[in-house]
Amino acid sequence: MSKKIYSVICGTGKYIPTNIISNEVFLNNHFTDNSGKTFSQSNIEIIEKFEQITTINQRRFADDNLTTSDLGWLAAEDALNSSGIERESLDYIIFAQNFGELRHGNTGVDILPSLAARVKKKLNIVNPNTVAYDLLFGCPGWLQAMIQADYYIKSGEAHNVLVIGADILSRISDPHDRDSMIYADGAGATLLTSQTSNTPTGILTHKTRSDTLEYSEMLFMGDSYLPENGTKKGIYLKMHGRKLYQYALKHVPGAIQDCLNKSGVLLSDIKKVLIHQANGKMDDAILNRLYKLEGDLSVPFDVMPMTISWLGNSSVATIPTLLDLILKNELDGHKIKKGDKIIFASVGAGMNINAMIYQV
Numbered sequence: 576m577s578k579k580i581y582s583v584i585c586g587t588g589k590y591i592p593t594n595i596i597s598n599e600v601f602l603n604n605h606f607t608d609n610s611g612k613t614f615s616q617s618n619i620e621i622i623e624k625f626e627q628i629t630t631i632n633q634r635r636f637a638d639d640n641l642t643t644s645d646l647g648w649l650a651a652e653d654a655l656n657s658s659g660i661e662r663e664s665l666d667y668i669i670f671a672q673n674f675g676e677l678r679h680g681n682t683g684v685d686i687l688p689s690l691a692a693r694v695k696k697k698l699n700i701v702n703p704n705t706v707a708y709d710l711l712f713g714c715p716g717w718l719q720a721m722i723q724a725d726y727y728i729k730s731g732e733a734h735n736v737l738v739i740g741a742d743i744l745s746r747i748s749d750p751h752d753r754d755s756m757i758y759a760d761g762a763g764a765t766l767l768t769s770q771t772s773n774t775p776t777g778i779l780t781h782k783t784r785s786d787t788l789e790y791s792e793m794l795f796m797g798d799s800y801l802p803e804n805g806t807k808k809g810i811y812l813k814m815h816g817r818k819l820y821q822y823a824l825k826h827v828p829g830a831i832q833d834c835l836n837k838s839g840v841l842l843s844d845i846k847k848v849l850i851h852q853a854n855g856k857m858d859d860a861i862l863n864r865l866y867k868l869e870g871d872l873s874v875p876f877d878v879m880p881m882t883i884s885w886l887g888n889s890s891v892a893t894i895p896t897l898l899d900l901i902l903k904n905e906l907d908g909h910k911i912k913k914g915d916k917i918i919f920a921s922v923g924a925g926m927n928i929n930a931m932i933y934q935v
């Protein structure tokens with residue numbers, strides 16, 4: 576076999592905010608439906624039901640003094656430290672995010688300069704050839720940035736790419752919308768480097784799809800369910816949760832299967848499925864359907880590591896944070912070993928779905 580260029584992960588990092596927000600923190604919220612009507616259930620009943628249908632018990636919120644690019648920068652420093660890669664040798668910094676630079680108390684749009692440019696400055700990188708830009712692709716943004724980085728590396732033009740995913744969803748969460756309890760803050764960062772090899776390694780294949788005709792409004796920016804005087808319009812993240820759930824269940828398993836077929840890797844050879852964490856029950860259902868599609872295989876009990884019960888849905892940060900926790904032996908005995916084959920998969924605003932097969 577002739578030598579080829581592959582993209583391999585050589586460093587990972589994360590920033591998990593220290594503010595632990597349990598479900599009980601929402602006990603005094605005034606929750607309503609989308610017409611502003613107060614629910615008949617008590618808040619205790621609402622949060623118990625919420626945990627039952629999502630498995631979320633806690634989430635993390637960023638400290639008031641930190642912005643989105645700060646979180647991304649802290650994760651990036653962690654990834655650089657763990658990689659041994661010299662920061663001046665980075666060809667690209669790609670920052671996946673969805674709401675720009677969010678500051679405490681200020682939800683105005685701030686996407687200029689890009690968050691990647693802000694991180695490059697905070698990292699004190701002098702090299703003008705380190706190209707820094709943002710990528711907006713809903714929750715699958717981090718994985719899509721990894722896919723872009725793979726194209727750059729496989730072309731032979733780039734050697735080291737830093738991919739960051741960070742969002743502060745607590746700052747665009749409507750306190751009157753019970754679905755907002757899903758959201759969390761966080762950042763993850765991953766370093767990809769080029770490796771020439773006779774045998775396939777690193778990123779093997781990937782698959783992305785965008786379903787916009789029917790599904791582009793599943794996640795959207797909207798008003799508070801109970802607008803107060805002076806509340807700005809259209810600044811909260813809203814979703815049609817049930818429809819979104821059904822969309823994910825219908826299309827994510829097939830997209831993963833397409834990706835597996837492209838790679839020639841069998842599902843039975845997969846050691847871990849690292850999937851976007853938006854709802855624990857939804858991820859279980861997706862996994863079961865995937866194994867059913869592939870000849871009704873039984874699902875290995877430890878194949879899908881989860882963080883959602885204590886980290887919530889931190890958008891683009893969930894998968895890189897999960898990966899970092901596993902690689903640094905910080906997640907309930909989950910391990911990834913040399914030679915393991917892994918599925919990465921995500922679904923989110925767009926609606927977009929992506930999947931990637933990776934060999935360690």
Ligand SMILES: CC(C)(COP(=O)(O)OP(=O)(O)OC[C@H]1O[C@@H](n2cnc3c(N)ncnc32)[C@H](O)[C@@H]1OP(=O)(O)O)[C@@H](O)C(=O)NCCC(=O)NCCS
Nearest residue numbers: 621624625628629714753754816817819820853854923924
């Ligand atoms: C939003 C979501 C949690 C709602 O759950 P669901 O099971 O679809 O909810 P349903 O509308 O079918 O309602 C089921 C029950 O849960 C209750 N419920 C719905 N949403 C709730 C919430 N956020 N909190 C508490 N209870 C809720 C309903 O009142 C209903 O109660 P009942 O059985 O007593 O009548 C779920 O649809 C979901 O997680 N969707 C996907 C979210 C996602 O992937 N977002 C992507 C962000 S990247």
